[in-house]
Amino acid sequence: MILGTGSDLCNIERIQASLDRFGTRFEQRAFTEVEIAKAARRPHTKAGTLAKRFAAKEAFSKAVGTGFKAGVFMKDIGVVNAPSGAPTLALTGGAKARLDAITPEGHRAKVHLTLTDDHPWAFAMVIIEAVPIGKDD
Template structure:
């Protein structure tokens, strides 16, 4: 069963402006070290890479129904790649606690993430699915 859906549209130029104005302070406040390293390997598309991840964080916060309140912080939500290469989310702190709180007993949460960008826009969708523990 689906227990949460979230989407976000992010302006890549807005992310570039934040990088230009605040630099590492902005990156360290919003993105995990893994996300920062991935973006650093893409100097010509760094802002787009980060904008997709920013959108994914926003989409997740909407899917769990809190936004960035109730202990859910941007750095608690990290975009990583599954062994298949597909993007997914790694959660810590308040983001993980909120996901655990909305997952029904006897179920595990499966996160589905898709991201795309076409300058000047980056977009992400998150679907949270609760699956019976027996069927995982």
């Protein structure tokens, strides 16, 4: 069963302007250490890398129905890669608590994430699925 969906379109140039204006203060406020390190390894596409992750955070906050309130913070939502290389989310704090709260008993939440960009736009979509515990993926 689908618990929630969310999408977000982020302007890469807006992220670049925030990097230019606020530098590491912006990065530290919005992104996890893993996300910052990945973007640093991509100096020519740093803003695009961060914009996709920013969009993913927004999309997740919409999928759980709270936006960035009710204890859900940007730094609690981190884009990571599964062993296959596919992007997924690592959740902590209020983001994990909110996901746990909307997941029905006897189920586990599975987060599906897709990211793409085509300058000047970055896009993310999140689908949260409830999977019965014990069911193979």
